[in-house]
Amino acid sequence: MTEGRKLRSREWFDNPANIDMTALYLERYLNFGLSLEELQSGKPIIGIAQTGSDLSPCNRHHLVLAERLRDGIREAGGIPLEFPVHPIQETGKRPTAGLDRNLAYLGLVEALYGYPIDGVVLTTGCDKTTPACLMAAATVNIPAIALSVGPMLNGWHKGERTGSGTIVWKARQLLATGQIDDAQFIRLVASSAPSTGYCNTMGTATTMNSLAEALGMMLPGSAAIPAPYRDRQECAWRTGKRIVDMVAEDLKPSDIMTLDAFRNAIVVNSAIGGSTNAPIHLAAMARHVGVDLPLKEWERLGHEVPLLVNLQPVGEYLGEDYYRAGGVPAVVNQLMGAGLIAEDALTVNGRTIGENCRGVAIEEEAVIHPWGQPLVENAGFLVLSGNLFDAAIMKTSAISADFRARYLSDPADPEAFTGTVAVFDGPEDYHHRIDDPAMALDDNTILVMRGAGPVGYPGAAEVVNMRPPAYLISQGIDAIPCVGDGRQSGTSGSPSILNVSPEAAVAGGLALLKTGDRLRVDLKSRRVDVLLEEAELDARRAELAAGGGYQFPASQTPWQEIQRKLVGQLDSGAILEGSEKYQRLAQTQGVPRDNH
Ligand SMILES: CC(C)(O)[C@@H](O)C(=O)O
Numbered sequence: 001m002t003e004g005r006k007l008r009s010r011e012w013f014d015n016p017a018n019i020d021m022t023a024l025y026l027e028r029y030l031n032f033g034l035s036l037e038e039l040q041s042g043k044p045i046i047g048i049a050q051t052g053s054d055l056s057p058c059n060r061h062h063l064v065l066a067e068r069l070r071d072g073i074r075e076a077g078g079i080p081l082e083f084p085v086h087p088i089q090e091t092g093k094r095p096t097a098g099l100d101r102n103l104a105y106l107g108l109v110e111a112l113y114g115y116p117i118d119g120v121v122l123t124t125g126c127d128k129t130t131p132a133c134l135m136a137a138a139t140v141n142i143p144a145i146a147l148s149v150g151p152m153l154n155g156w157h158k159g160e161r162t163g164s165g166t167i168v169w170k171a172r173q174l175l176a177t178g179q180i181d182d183a184q185f186i187r188l189v190a191s192s193a194p195s196t197g198y199c200n201t202m203g204t205a206t207t208m209n210s211l212a213e214a215l216g217m218m219l220p221g222s223a224a225i226p227a228p229y230r231d232r233q234e235c236a237w238r239t240g241k242r243i244v245d246m247v248a249e250d251l252k253p254s255d256i257m258t259l260d261a262f263r264n265a266i267v268v269n270s271a272i273g274g275s276t277n278a279p280i281h282l283a284a285m286a287r288h289v290g291v292d293l294p295l296k297e298w299e300r301l302g303h304e305v306p307l308l309v310n311l312q313p314v315g316e317y318l319g320e321d322y323y324r325a326g327g328v329p330a331v332v333n334q335l336m337g338a339g340l341i342a343e344d345a346l347t348v349n350g351r352t353i354g355e356n357c358r359g360v361a362i363e364e365e366a367v368i369h370p371w372g373q374p375l376v377e378n379a380g381f382l383v384l385s386g387n388l389f390d391a392a393i394m395k396t397s398a399i400s401a402d403f404r405a406r407y408l409s410d411p412a413d414p415e416a417f418t419g420t421v422a423v424f425d426g427p428e429d430y431h432h433r434i435d436d437p438a439m440a441l442d443d444n445t446i447l448v449m450r451g452a453g454p455v456g457y458p459g460a461a462e463v464v465n466m467r468p469p470a471y472l473i474s475q476g477i478d479a480i481p482c483v484g485d486g487r488q489s490g491t492s493g494s495p496s497i498l499n500v501s502p503e504a505a506v507a508g509g510l511a512l513l514k515t516g517d518r519l520r521v522d523l524k525s526r527r528v529d530v531l532l533e534e535a536e537l538d539a540r541r542a543e544l545a546a547g548g549g550y551q552f553p554a555s556q557t558p559w560q561e562i563q564r565k566l567v568g569q570l571d572s573g574a575i576l577e578g579s580e581k582y583q584r585l586a587q588t589q590g591v592p593r594d595n596h
Pocket of ligand 1: 091127164199202204205275277488489490491
């Protein structure tokens with residue numbers, strides 16, 4: 001099917017019109033054993049964008065899976081070339097992995113565009129590896145397929161499932177109230193990580209890989225396969241085989257990541273109880289592929305969708321259960337039955353999502369609930385705004401039944417939650433003061449975290465979900481509302497109001513708040529307002545400007561400084577503003593100039 005179409009790798013390896021450069025390009029790729037015969041055979045060169053390394057434990061198993069990928073690529077007639085992607089480990093990178101998504105994106109764009117690659121396998125896994133890879137594939141727009149590394153096996157402790165991340169929030173409460181000691185704390189948390197793979201909860205990693213599948217960029221049924229299962233190895237082989245055919249068919253990200261595909265992903269995110277990081281990453285991917293996806297779409301398309309998947313943090317089960325119950329295709333089939341999926345959206349296997357998922361049964365109804373028996377009705381995100389910010393997200397599936405009944409369910413009833421704020425400038429400030437009895441917090445307090453956004457932190461830290469002080473937990477109050485301009489771990493079951501944009505560091509209204517102010521959270525009208533006169537807000541604005549604006553730590557590395565200058569806000573994907581004008585490089589730019 002490549003007849004009449006010259007593969008871009010030929011421009012490097014087999015270009016008689018440019019024989020002196022062809023020789024130069026060829027000779028160095030021969031130096032580790034590839035042959036002239038292979039490189040000039042006309043076979044497609046398939047990149048394996050390797051995100052696994054010792055620094056990226058969640059993706060490390062890709063080093064093993066790459067062998068089966070290579071088998072598949074070779075078997076289908078391609079030539080694999082594996083190369084590293086800048087590491088992104090959410091739980092390892094300081095100050096945030098949020099800084100690294102855009103850096104990995106930039107690096108991958110250069111690699112895919114500037115080297116002789118005809119198609120690419122994107123090895124996805126930990127939170128930001130999936131969006132970074134899909135953003136770059138969208139920009140370059142050569143045939144691309146994602147291979148998830150898969151979640152870890154289920155964690156267990158004393159006969160109970162311990163889910164990654166989710167157990168940490170629980171264990172912190174037990175530690176804060178003296179119910180466990182330090183060693184027990186570490187043992188309990190470690191029990192949730194029994195094998196290779198990423199978080200076994202519906203954290204950001206499982207969310208983003210599920211959405212990559214819902215977008216059509218991953219083989220159907222593959223997102224949920226646990227990392228150590230044999231099926232994962234087999235999936236790597238199938239993925240390797242398939243990318244070679246995709247090059248022959250010239251099936252590109254822009255054919256797959258369409259507006260319909262993004263809309264499908266939003267609906268799926270509600271049904272799986274996906275992470276509040278998803279709107280950030282989908283906005284970024286959409287912008288790089290040239291699809292208009294305003295944040296409000298998350299509420300318009302997603303809010304009324306019920307929660308079907310019973311995974312922690314909002315449910316009970318974990319990754320192995322999700323896979324056995326049917327994974328993404330079983331969820332999509334339920335949503336299709338309700339007419340919520342654009343069934344004609346094309347996927348990497350050359351078939352539509354409708355063809356892939358129609359009739360896929362739920363194998364375990366305790367884990368994936370059927371359409372008529374949801375865990376929570378109207379479980380998608382709300383998009384909020386008010387007199388302090390333009391946009392914020394709230395995950396309603398995490399709201400307690402009581403709070404929901406009182407403040408969300410009856411739109412005719414004007415009751416709203418009003419609380420007194422306790423303001424923290426960064427997590428250090430929070431940790432330092434939260435348990436101080438002088439703060440006198442109660443169940444009418446709203447905790448506010450600021451200075452935690454893409455510019456302020458920098459990189460947007462997952463610090464908005466804050467536990468109440470130990471003295472309140474001891475009284476049985478284990479959650480109080482939180483608002484912030486940072487992010488929250490997808491593994492947290494907190495219904496925080498987060499991703500607040502604009503952030504304090506770029507003169508967003510949270511910078512004006514003072515501890516003791518009253519905040520009105522009206523979920524029915526989707527508003528969050530500080531109960532202050534406009535004149536008082538103006539006075540505070542003037543005072544803040546006179547003091548040089550909201551203060552945040554200086555950059556510590558060159559990249560922190562560069563990113564801070566270019567990065568946008570969370571509501572529009574926190575991409576490097578301006579980078580989205582480079583689109584579909586393989587089609588619009590041809591290949592780059594020769595290097596000698
Ligand atoms: C590191 C985590 C737990 O993966 C978190 O980043 C999430 O959002 O799920």
